[in-house]
Amino acid sequence: MKLKKNIALSDTGFVFDPSNGNSFSTNPIGLEIIQLLKQNKTQSEIETKILSTYEVDKNTFEKDYYDFVNMLGKLKLNAADEKD
Amino acid sequence: MKKVQYERPVIQRLNVGLMNKYGSRTEFTPVTQIDGNAVAQLITQYGSPLFVISERTIRQTYRQANRAFKTRYPKVQFAWSYKTNYINAVCNVFHQEGSWAEVVSGFEYSKAIYNGVPGNKIIFNGPDKSAEELKLAIENNSLIHIDNLDELYTINDLASTLTKRPRVAIRVNMDTGVYPMWDRFGFNYENGEALDAINKIVLNNNMDLVGLHCHIGTFMLTPSAYAIAATKLSELAISIQKKHKKSIEYIDMGGGFASHNTLKGSYLQGIDASPGFDQYAEAICTSLLNAGFSEGELPLLILETGRALIDEAGYLLGSVISNKRLSDGRRATIMDFGVNILFTSFWYNHKISPAQPFSQYTEDTVIYGPLCMNIDVVRENIAFPALKKNDQVVVHTVGAYNMTQWMQFIAMRPAVVLIDMNDKPHLIRKRENINSVQNEEVMPDYLKDCLL
Numbered sequence: 412m413k414l415k416k417n418i419a420l421s422d423t424g425f426v427f428d429p430s431n432g433n434s435f436s437t438n439p440i441g442l443e444i445i446q447l448l449k450q451n452k453t454q455s456e457i458e459t460k461i462l463s464t465y466e467v468d469k470n471t472f473e474k475d476y477y478d479f480v481n482m483l484g485k486l487k488l489n490a491a492d493e494k495d
Numbered sequence: 496m497k498k499v500q501y502e503r504p505v506i507q508r509l510n511v512g513l514m515n516k517y518g519s520r521t522e523f524t525p526v527t528q529i530d531g532n533a534v535a536q537l538i539t540q541y542g543s544p545l546f547v548i549s550e551r552t553i554r555q556t557y558r559q560a561n562r563a564f565k566t567r568y569p570k571v572q573f574a575w576s577y578k579t580n581y582i583n584a585v586c587n588v589f590h591q592e593g594s595w596a597e598v599v600s601g602f603e604y605s606k607a608i609y610n611g612v613p614g615n616k617i618i619f620n621g622p623d624k625s626a627e628e629l630k631l632a633i634e635n636n637s638l639i640h641i642d643n644l645d646e647l648y649t650i651n652d653l654a655s656t657l658t659k660r661p662r663v664a665i666r667v668n669m670d671t672g673v674y675p676m677w678d679r680f681g682f683n684y685e686n687g688e689a690l691d692a693i694n695k696i697v698l699n700n701n702m703d704l705v706g707l708h709c710h711i712g713t714f715m716l717t718p719s720a721y722a723i724a725a726t727k728l729s730e731l732a733i734s735i736q737k738k739h740k741k742s743i744e745y746i747d748m749g750g751g752f753a754s755h756n757t758l759k760g761s762y763l764q765g766i767d768a769s770p771g772f773d774q775y776a777e778a779i780c781t782s783l784l785n786a787g788f789s790e791g792e793l794p795l796l797i798l799e800t801g802r803a804l805i806d807e808a809g810y811l812l813g814s815v816i817s818n819k820r821l822s823d824g825r826r827a828t829i830m831d832f833g834v835n836i837l838f839t840s841f842w843y844n845h846k847i848s849p850a851q852p853f854s855q856y857t858e859d860t861v862i863y864g865p866l867c868m869n870i871d872v873v874r875e876n877i878a879f880p881a882l883k884k885n886d887q888v889v890v891h892t893v894g895a896y897n898m899t900q901w902m903q904f905i906a907m908r909p910a911v912v913l914i915d916m917n918d919k920p921h922l923i924r925k926r927e928n929i930n931s932v933q934n935e936e937v938m939p940d941y942l943k944d945c946l947l
């Protein structure tokens with residue numbers, strides 16, 4: 412999963428996509444994942460980071476991670492939707 | 496290092512101007528206890544799902560309603576509408592507060608007798624009363640509200656064979672400006688049917704016409720409809736007085752006051768849309784007082800209020816079975832309760848609160864029940880926080896009609912707990928088990944072996 416390069420993030424979980432003007436809100440863990448994705452971290456790097464920070468087991472997080480990334484795709488925040 | 500509490504990642508598009516379209520402010524606080532009892536503890540003790548009823552809320556609501564009417568009219572009597580919630584313990588809370596019983600079937604009539612209600616304080620309504628049931632009601636001096644001419648003739652015949660004189664009222668239906676008009680019950684006012692029935696009763700002189708009854712609808716959001724109904728019944732009563740020199744002892748205005756639930760399709764939250772008891776009382780009492788009854792002839796005002804007296808006192812506790820993502824991106828949360836036990840989710844957008852702390856981040860969520868059926872939707876669209884499997888929720892304002900209209904479909908009906916005035920929980924209906932169903936079945940001998 413690669414995010415669009417130019418999306419803007421605020422510390423409070425506000426996400427802005429300048430390519431279409433859409434804005435989104437995300438919770439703290441969602442923000443953390445988006446930041447990691449922006450740094451081009453792989454899924455397993457993200458998983459290691461989250462599992463060491465949060466009270467959660469691998470299965471639960473994996474399920475939620477797929478769901479979240481899927482939503483990012485639906486909301487057209489992935490690089491595949493980027494037009495050059 | 497202590498780890499941070501986990502919540503699943505969520506992201507939601509912000510629609511300018513439409514923010515919070517579905518969420519309501521109050522849904523954003525967790526409800527962790529009911530009358531001093533922790534939700535988690537109640538579920539551990541009695542299982543999930545679980546209906547919980549607050550005796551304190553019942554009594555407070557009843558007293559509020561009673562006060563609204565008694566401060567405006569000298570003679571007021573409530574009669575508990577059994578069909579709304581006929582768990583015996585609930586009925587007896589109302590009876591202890593002074594409510595009579597209002598029943599609509601032989602089964603409900605037996606329940607009222609079982610609960611110790613004196614026969615002359617039972618109002619027997621409804622279109623389905625067998626000759627046997629009518630006979631019992633006559634012998635018990637109950638108030639029989641006649642629904643149709645066949646019933647009138649049956650009572651007339653019975654009366655000639657019994658020593659007691661039946662005490663009857665007729666149910667009157669009428670145009671109160673509210674659509675749809677409930678004209679299938681009772682005798683119509685406008686076309687003269689009601690007066691006709693009254694004349695038959697008085698002239699046959701086999702029974703005593705003691706009252707006039709109407710029930711103009713349910714979840715009525717317009718108090719003015721009651722003003723019209725009260726005026727029309729009063730006119731009938733006064734014309735009976737003039738024509739037959741007989742005073743009507745009571746006018747029964749039925750039920751129908753709205754509770755604080757939010758009707759589907761309503762933009763306003765129920766708590767903002769529903770009139771209070773004071774508004775209904777003002778409409779009814781003013782009409783009765785201005786109707787032209789002479790001093791000392793004012794009839795007793797009977798009210799058969801159901802849902803408005805019990806809805807707020809009832810809660811349904813439940814647990815999350817699973818979460819899913821629908822193809823359109825919406826979140827779906829599957830609960831362990833559905834339309835089988837929360838029948839009223841067909842009419843209302845029930846308020847649902849998580850029973851544990853959560854963050855302010857929400858997703859548009861559909862809440863489904865556990866039935867393998869497409870109609871099993873508890874909330875079509877609610878801004879809901881990220882709950883995970885086994886998290887618990889509290890559904891509000893479920894006291895009316897659910898514990899009577901619930902279905903035993905693919906699972907057992909849950910237990911019901913009453914929390915008393917001292918915050919002590921009492922089991923008032925056991926969770927059903929397989930025997931609750933199997934005991935009634937009979938297996939023919941030749942099918943006893945399934946042959947597999």
Ligand SMILES: Cc1ncc(COP(=O)(O)O)c(C=O)c1O
Nearest residue numbers: 576710713750751799800801802
């Ligand atoms: C005759 C009669 N009385 C009272 C009630 C109670 O009505 P509600 O729950 O709307 O107050 C009903 C309900 O349908 C009814 O049919």
